[in-house]
Amino acid sequence: MAAIEMRNIVKEYGDGFKAVNDVSLHVADGEFMILVGPSGCGKSTLLRMIVGLEDITSGDMVIGGDRVNDKAPRDRNLSMVFQNYALYPHLTVFENIAFPLRLMKGVGEDEIRRRVTEAASMLELTEHLDRKPANLSGGQRQRVAMGRAIVRNVNAFLFDEPLSNLDAKLRGQMRTEISRMQRRLGTTTVYVTHDQTEAMTLGDRVAVLRRGLLQQVASPRELYEQP
Ligand code: ADP
Numbered sequence: 001m002a003a004i005e006m007r008n009i010v011k012e013y014g015d016g017f018k019a020v021n022d023v024s025l026h027v028a029d030g031e032f033m034i035l036v037g038p039s040g041c042g043k044s045t046l047l048r049m050i051v052g053l054e055d056i057t058s059g060d061m062v063i064g065g066d067r068v069n070d071k072a073p074r075d076r077n078l079s080m081v082f083q084n085y086a087l088y089p090h091l092t093v094f095e096n097i098a099f100p101l102r103l104m105k106g107v108g109e110d111e112i113r114r115r116v117t118e119a120a121s122m123l124e125l126t127e128h129l130d131r132k133p134a135n136l137s138g139g140q141r142q143r144v145a146m147g148r149a150i151v152r153n154v155n156a157f158l159f160d161e162p163l164s165n166l167d168a169k170l171r172g173q174m175r176t177e178i179s180r181m182q183r184r185l186g187t188t189t190v191y192v193t194h195d196q197t198e199a200m201t202l203g204d205r206v207a208v209l210r211r212g213l214l215q216q217v218a219s220p221r222e223l224y225e226q227p
Pocket residue numbers: 013014017019037038039040041042043044045046
């Protein structure tokens with residue numbers, strides 16, 4: 001768990017176009033921050049700079065007190081959940097969730113079993129641990145993707161529209177689960193969405209981007225009550 005401090009972050013593409021233009025935003029330790037704004041406003045670009053999938057043109061990205069601009073994604077100790085939850089089709093649910101732990105040095109088999117069991121229990125996947133992704137519903141697959149994100153102790157979770165491929169009923173259920181999970185683990189979270197209900201119900205605060213500029217940061221209530 002760690003605060004994320006973005007200081008004057010700029011992302012300029014080859015033609016001089018600034019997809020992210022001087023954004024300064026502090027996400028407190030344990031805070032659930034929502035990023036909203038029209039398509040093309042820079043949400044994904046900003047998220048990708050936090051994770052390290054996109055180079056930062058200028059500014060400082062500080063996670064848990066460390067400047068991470070030049071750190072590779074795997075050295076930032078973050079978990080990202082994408083809209084297209086890429087599970088390994090040939091692996092069971094257990095092995096899909098265990099995957100990040102198997103990439104870490106020095107995590108023994110007992111520890112892996114303990115952590116996967118705990119994550120599965122939190123996400124109500126215990127009965128499905130031996131199944132393959134093809135035999136799961138869309139909501140269950142999304143839970144496995146989340147299991148993989150929470151199985152390590154990470155500095156923060158980053159979500160890029162994780163629920164947009166699900167139907168309305170499942171979206172509602174997953175919203176509740178994400179909220180419960182984040183509060184239980186208390187992990188700093190940045191969550192990109194188009195969905196107003198998600199923004200209003202999940203976030204401690206909502207950051208509004210427009211054309212690469214940070215326009216406003218407010219609580220859901222403040223945003224909702226403004227004229
Ligand atoms: P959002 O996630 O809010 O929809 P993006 O972060 O994907 O927005 O994109 C922000 C802006 O940057 C858009 O105008 C997009 O066309 C532009 N953009 C994204 N990637 C590139 C790139 N590789 N080269 C040039 N422009 C890009």
